[in-house]
Amino acid sequence: MAICTAVVKQLQAIVGRKYVLDSREDLLCYSFDGTFAEFMPDLVVEPGSTEEVSAILKLANEHEIPIIARGMGSGLAAGTVPFGGGIVLPLNRMDAILEIDPLNMTATVEAGVITFDLQTAAECHNLFYPPDPSSIKHSTIGGNIACNAGGPRCLKYGVTGNYVMGVTAVLADGRIIKSGGKTIKNVTGYNFAQLFTGSEGTLGIITEAILKLVSKPHYVRTAVAAFDSLDDASRTVNAVLSAGIVPATMELMDETAIICIEEAMHLGLPVDKEAILIIEADGFDQDGVRHEIEAIARICQDTGASSVQVAKDEAERADLWRARRSVGPSLARRAPNKLGEDISVPRSQIPEAVRRIKEISRRLELPIVVFGHAGDGNLHPNILFDQRDPDQWDRVQRAVTEIFAAAVDLGGTLSGEHGVGTLKLPYLESDVGRISIEVQQLIKRALDPKGILNPGKALPLMEPSSHD
Amino acid sequence: MVVESPKPFPNMEVPTEDEYLYCIRCGACLYTCPTYRETVRETDSPRGRIFLARKLLDGSEEITPNLIEQMYRCLACGACNVACAVGNKPADIALQLRWLAQQVEPAGWKEVVFHKTLTRPGLMEAGTVPLRLYQLLGFRTVANALRITSLLPRQLRDMERQLPGIPARTARSQIAEVTPAMGEHRARVGFFLGCAQNLLFTEGSKATVRVLARNGNQVITPRSAQCCGMPAIGYGDWDALRAFARHNIELFEKLDVDFIVTDCATCGSSLKEYGHYLAGDPVWAERAADFSARVKDISEYLSSLELVKPAGRIKARVTYHDPCHLVRAQEVRDQPRQLLQMIEGLELVEMNEADWCCGSAGTQIITHYETSMGVLDKKMANVAATEPDYVASGCPGCQMQLTLGCKRSGIQADIVHPVQLLDRAYQDEQD
Ligand SMILES: Cc1cc2nc3c(=O)[nH]c(=O)nc-3n(C[C@H](O)[C@H](O)[C@H](O)COP(=O)(O)OP(=O)(O)OC[C@H]3O[C@@H](n4cnc5c(N)ncnc54)[C@H](O)[C@@H]3O)c2cc1C
Numbered sequence: 001m002a003i004c005t006a007v008v009k010q011l012q013a014i015v016g017r018k019y020v021l022d023s024r025e026d027l028l029c030y031s032f033d034g035t036f037a038e039f040m041p042d043l044v045v046e047p048g049s050t051e052e053v054s055a056i057l058k059l060a061n062e063h064e065i066p067i068i069a070r071g072m073g074s075g076l077a078a079g080t081v082p083f084g085g086g087i088v089l090p091l092n093r094m095d096a097i098l099e100i101d102p103l104n105m106t107a108t109v110e111a112g113v114i115t116f117d118l119q120t121a122a123e124c125h126n127l128f129y130p131p132d133p134s135s136i137k138h139s140t141i142g143g144n145i146a147c148n149a150g151g152p153r154c155l156k157y158g159v160t161g162n163y164v165m166g167v168t169a170v171l172a173d174g175r176i177i178k179s180g181g182k183t184i185k186n187v188t189g190y191n192f193a194q195l196f197t198g199s200e201g202t203l204g205i206i207t208e209a210i211l212k213l214v215s216k217p218h219y220v221r222t223a224v225a226a227f228d229s230l231d232d233a234s235r236t237v238n239a240v241l242s243a244g245i246v247p248a249t250m251e252l253m254d255e256t257a258i259i260c261i262e263e264a265m266h267l268g269l270p271v272d273k274e275a276i277l278i279i280e281a282d283g284f285d286q287d288g289v290r291h292e293i294e295a296i297a298r299i300c301q302d303t304g305a306s307s308v309q310v311a312k313d314e315a316e317r318a319d320l321w322r323a324r325r326s327v328g329p330s331l332a333r334r335a336p337n338k339l340g341e342d343i344s345v346p347r348s349q350i351p352e353a354v355r356r357i358k359e360i361s362r363r364l365e366l367p368i369v370v371f372g373h374a375g376d377g378n379l380h381p382n383i384l385f386d387q388r389d390p391d392q393w394d395r396v397q398r399a400v401t402e403i404f405a406a407a408v409d410l411g412g413t414l415s416g417e418h419g420v421g422t423l424k425l426p427y428l429e430s431d432v433g434r435i436s437i438e439v440q441q442l443i444k445r446a447l448d449p450k451g452i453l454n455p456g457k458a459l460p461l462m463e464p465s466s467h468d
Numbered sequence: 469m470v471v472e473s474p475k476p477f478p479n480m481e482v483p484t485e486d487e488y489l490y491c492i493r494c495g496a497c498l499y500t501c502p503t504y505r506e507t508v509r510e511t512d513s514p515r516g517r518i519f520l521a522r523k524l525l526d527g528s529e530e531i532t533p534n535l536i537e538q539m540y541r542c543l544a545c546g547a548c549n550v551a552c553a554v555g556n557k558p559a560d561i562a563l564q565l566r567w568l569a570q571q572v573e574p575a576g577w578k579e580v581v582f583h584k585t586l587t588r589p590g591l592m593e594a595g596t597v598p599l600r601l602y603q604l605l606g607f608r609t610v611a612n613a614l615r616i617t618s619l620l621p622r623q624l625r626d627m628e629r630q631l632p633g634i635p636a637r638t639a640r641s642q643i644a645e646v647t648p649a650m651g652e653h654r655a656r657v658g659f660f661l662g663c664a665q666n667l668l669f670t671e672g673s674k675a676t677v678r679v680l681a682r683n684g685n686q687v688i689t690p691r692s693a694q695c696c697g698m699p700a701i702g703y704g705d706w707d708a709l710r711a712f713a714r715h716n717i718e719l720f721e722k723l724d725v726d727f728i729v730t731d732c733a734t735c736g737s738s739l740k741e742y743g744h745y746l747a748g749d750p751v752w753a754e755r756a757a758d759f760s761a762r763v764k765d766i767s768e769y770l771s772s773l774e775l776v777k778p779a780g781r782i783k784a785r786v787t788y789h790d791p792c793h794l795v796r797a798q799e800v801r802d803q804p805r806q807l808l809q810m811i812e813g814l815e816l817v818e819m820n821e822a823d824w825c826c827g828s829a830g831t832q833i834i835t836h837y838e839t840s841m842g843v844l845d846k847k848m849a850n851v852a853a854t855e856p857d858y859v860a861s862g863c864p865g866c867q868m869q870l871t872l873g874c875k876r877s878g879i880q881a882d883i884v885h886p887v888q889l890l891d892r893a894y895q896d897e898q899d
Contacts, residue, residue, distance in 0.1 A: 021511075025534050028523060029509075029516035034494050046509070073510065074495040092508035112508070114499065138495035264553045325496075326553035332492045333554060 003042050003087070007063055011045050011087075014055045019046040019093070030070065030088040034135075035423065036337050036387060037078035041068070041088040048093045050168060050176060050207040057205065057452075058174030060087060066455050067172075069201035071112065071143025074135040076340050077421025079147070079200050079457050086452075091142050094207060097121050104182045105213045106165060111142030111206045118211070128216035130157035133417070134325040142206045148198035150417035152249035152280075152324070155375035157214075159417065161197040166210035169196050169203075172448035182210060195443075200419050201454040203447045217282035220248075221293040222311045222320055225300040226273040230254055230358070230370075232304035233275035234351040237374045239303050240279070240296055241347065247296060250375030251278040251324055252354075257331070257371040261323050264330040269323070273306065277374070278324055327371050328382065334367065335384035339396060343407035344416030347377035356406040357381045364395045364402075378416035404430070420458045428460070476527045480571045481706070483564045488522045491515065491556050497548035502825045503541055506842040511538055514548035514558030521561045531572055539565040541836055543843070544702065545825035546796040566704025575703075582700045582708035587715075623837045629875045630833065630868040632668055632883070639670035640691065647677050647687040654684035654773065658725035660716070660739060660763075662732035663695055664864035672864075672884075675891035676731040676766050682894050683775055688723050696735035697745075698793075702830050706745065713742040714752060717759045728759070731766040731887060733863035737797035739763040765794060766887055767862060771803040780896025781813035782889060784857040788816065789847070789870060790823035791863030804862055804886045811893045817854040824850070828869035841876075844869055848877040860886040 012020045021027070021044040030044045042065075047053045060067050066086025073080055082088050094110035097118060101108070102125045109118055115129075116137040122129045132151035133139055139149065145167065150159045166180030169192075179192035196206055227233040237250050253261070255274050262269045270276065277300070281292040297308040311317040332338055345353045354370055357379070361368035372379040383399055385392045404414050404427045414424050414431050429437055441462050444451070455461060475482075497514040498504050504513040520538055523529040542562035549557040570578070639661055657680060665673040680687050693716055697709035716739070720728055730736045743757035764772075786808055794800045801823070808816050827843030851859055851873065859870050859881050870883045 021509075023534055024529075024532070025520055025538055026509075026511050028520060028529070029511040029513075032493055032519065034492070036493075072495050072498060073493075090508075090510070095508065116499070135495065137499040261553075264555065329492060329494045329496060329553035332490045336489050338492055 003063075003065060007059060007065070008043065010059055011043070011056060014059070015045055015047055015052050019048070020044075021046070030073075030090070031081065033070075033073040033075045033078060033080045035076055035078045035081070036339075037081045037422065039081050039083045040085065041082040042085045044088045044090065046090050046093050050170065053089070053170045053205050053207055054174045054176050056087075056089065057170050057172060061173045061450055061452055064450050064452060066452050067205070068454050069142070069146065069205050071140030071146070072114070072135075072138045074139045075143065075147065075421060076342065076418040077147075077200075077415070077423050079419055079421035079454070081422065083422060083456060086455075089205065091140065091205070091207070095140075098208070100125050100127065100213070101182065102127065105215075106182050107211045107213055108208065109141050109211065110208055111140060111145075113141045115139055115141060115144055122213050123216060126216050127213040129163065129211060129213055131160045131163060134328065136325070141209055141211070145197050145206055145209060146200050147417065147419040150373065150376070150378060152251050152278075152373055152375075154373060154378075155250060156246050156248045156282075161194060163212040164193050164197050164209060165212050167193040167196045167206055168208035170205045170207060172204070172450065172453050177204065180210060198419065200421060200458040202444060202458050203453065205453070215284075218284050219286050219289040220280060220282040220317065221289050222278065222280040222317045223293055223297060223300075223308055224269070224311075224320065225277045225279065225297070225305040225308045226270040227275045227277070227305055228273060229304060230275040230354060231351060233277055234354045234374060236277060236300055236303040236305070237350050238348055239299050241375070243295070243299055245292060245295060245299075247279050247292070247375065248282045249278065249280040249373070251372070252276075252374035252379070253278075253324075253327060253371040254369060256334075256367065256369045257327050260330040260334065260369075261327050264326060265319070265323050267319055267323055270307070278320060328380070331369055331382055331384065335386055337385050337387045339383045339385070339400070340418075341381045341383070341400065341403055342378065342415045342418040343381065343403060343412055344376075344378045345407055345410045345412030347375070349410040349412065350374050350377060350379070353379060353406065353410055353412070357403060360399055360402045360406070364399050366392070366395050366399055368399065373416075376416075377412065401427070422457055425456075425458070425460065474527070475525065477525070477568065477572070480568060481564075482525060482568055483521065483561055485525075487557065488518050488525065488561060490554050491518045491522070491558075492554060493519065496553065497551050497558060500547040500551040502543055502545060502547070502827065502843045502846075503839055505846075506839050512541055512839075514542075514552075517542060517562050518556060518558040521565055524565070531569065536565065536569040539563075539569075541839070543792075543825050543827065543829040543832060545792040545829070547792075547825070550796055563701060563704070566702075567706045568704075570704040570706075578700075578703055578705045578708065582695075582703075582705050583711070587694050587712070620837065623833070626837075626841070626872055626876070627833060630872040632867065632871055634668065635670040637670070639666045639673040640689070642670060642674060643677050643689050645689055645691065647681050647689070649684045649686040650681050651776070652684050653686065655726045656686045656688065656724070657769070658720050658723050658728045659687050659689040660693055660696070660720075660728055660730040660735055661689055662730060662735040662864070665732050669864050669867065669885065672888055673731055675885065675888045676729075679770065679887055679891050679894065680729065680766075683770065683773055688725055690719055690723060693719060696730075696732075696738040698734045698738040699830060701738065709738075710745060710749075713746060713756060717742060717752070717755050720759060721755065726762070727769060728763045729766055729769050730763065731862060731885060733765065733791035733794035733798070734865055736763060736765040737793040740798060765798055765800050765803075765862065767794075767804040767807055768798070768800045770887075770890075771806050775810065776894075778811060778890060778893035778896075780811075780893035782811050782893055782896075783813040785815050785817050785855060786858045786860055786889065787819045787851060787854040787856040788822060788886065789819070789826065789851070789859060789861040789866055791861055791866045792823075792825050793863060795823045804860070807886050807890050808860060811889060814889065817856060819850040819854045821850055826866050826869045826873065828865040830865060833869075844873045845876070848873040848879065851881070852877060852879050856881045858882050858884050858889065860884050860889060862886055
């Protein structure tokens, strides 16, 4: 679809000419996200305020132009890829940290704030914003809320949604809705802040958020446990938790992940082992934290760890996390394409989930690397392939279907933190069921009757409502 | 079976598929990119640039002026190259595509600047001082060629404000061709005197030669060195770069020196790459590799010696700015700091993000004024927080930009090459 000149002029009047992009190069650069998917938008419009977003949406709604919200485009579900065209709406200019309120322990931020910047700002006040997606420096609060992002620390601290206290969002017709606030308790009306959480840009454009902060733990210890058997490593997760210990993180990496990251970063990780776990304990009492990491080390040894090493200082710890965050990218050299999945299972099922993924990998003769947030049951099987080879691509699709089936069979779900976007849409019904989809569509229709907000993402497209 | 489609640009030097195919678009480079952080626009990001490059090189996009312009918006600071866990080098790709554009359609003005002016040091030295500067950086020709006919008044003002106090005589006319070593003879070094050092930062280079000699080095400063080639790399003229390289290699081979030392971060990064740029040339590959292996930045070279402890004291707060061409291009980070810390009384105060680009990148003040100034202002906020008496940095481009930065931000600090402070500490002992 092409957007008529009159509308473009009005958009220019709203945001200023320099923030309406239509050159081929600009459009190309907004045609992708963190996946291999691509589609050209018709226009890119960069708003600078909630009011501008409101005016843009009012206009787009009137002309039924799709609006695709975008943060830093690190999404792994092709959620910001504008299939079908329309306007891509990057929120990046709206990147002000409006307030850190130490007494109420909240942060009020614009949607385009980079998550790492919020964390740094909170730490200046001795406060802590725990959600830590591995994309922490390349994703925004808006994107994190829209995908309900997780990360290693979710095991102890929960996901982004657990920190969303209030949201300002712009509805499809341009109305601005504010929900929630700084109060800890609030049961006045439906909890819209949580409705927008995980909505993937389909219900409204999040422009501001009030987020919960917690006290920053004073002490942190991080250990790397190496295992000769992947199975032992995944069993260790349950052994630690059932001993009544809740570490901040328990991250699993298989052999290929270790090798790739070691090649990229040279940290001296054990490349001859089948798996490692990165386990972190944190808290306010130095001895308490030390006892916890020692207890964890003992359990690891009981479950078959061949070595457990505790990072000796902050620099070593920082290196480990930098390495962990780079696992995904470091796999890239192995093949021209990489599909990172995101299944989540009840954590007691982690060992079985890992076994089944490796079995699928062997049977379909596709390298599938397993790493992820094992402590909270969230795994990222990464399939390595070359999309230009039709036979491989065919096997990739079979592998995906089988991995999802395994997750659902084990009482889990398709996506723990990346969202449905486009890539998981075909599998949605098999997970949540027909009724859930119908009810979601009713909600979608109530908020966005013309279906302009990120159409075809997260939910199957539906007919426009009849009364329009 | 993978079906390969025919690639465009046959018989031209283009990045290999290996250099762009593996970008998974994770976005980890965005946070490290000064232009992206300035405009928060994907087109200004390394990921955006490598995406455009891929589209061009796999034949799905045409080569257009605007696509190439995106490659020129890159500051080539190299931060993305370091950040990428995949091992991609988006900044290098941006430079390579500039060269591709030149191969497709040679730009006439480059002939004038690179092949006629910079090959003849004498010509540059002959002009009046402001003219020298314009010729040196090819400013006016560049501006004309890029059809920037009317520079903004504040842009012109800022260009003037970039200038240090302009020396009346070039460094070449003040430094002897052979400077004898003081004390025990350690090595015979060739000094590569770069254009900017020669014309604008003469005091820095005089200090370099004195400090080298003071520490037992016989210093040979050849008269007829040509441009290191970096401006040619920046403007995508690898033919010119290679011509400079061959000339300089031959010149220094004749001098029979142990090391080739330069006090310009940019020259150093270019000289160290001669081996790379001439790798495909059967006649020159080996000679170029040998040349490059001998090249050392002054701070790198001095740190490898057991230096004479300077007796002079400098009571001052100094902050150090890492030039991109030193910290990333040559991985020289600690050495300049070590030199500064040798000086009694000097307090080295680290600024935040000392290795963040200053936005100079040669001629960005002409070609991309707004972005360049935005990047500079971010840098200066970090400089200001250290309340320095001196800002030290071993790169003339950075020094010019920081000079302007101090004026824009009202910071009262002198901009110096680290070696100048060391030299002063040696000088003081003689008083
Ligand atoms: C290397 C790597 C590691 C990752 N690790 C993790 C991880 O550990 N945990 C995790 O959860 N995810 C992870 N991700 C996935 C991704 O970073 C997250 O989904 C993140 O939340 C996306 O944020 P973004 O700002 O990049 O959003 P985008 O990718 O730009 O957008 C994602 C979705 O959110 C919508 N959206 C964005 N902003 C808004 C807004 N303001 N209002 C409404 N809708 C909006 C978009 O329309 C789209 O549907 C990782 C990705 C990569 C590449």
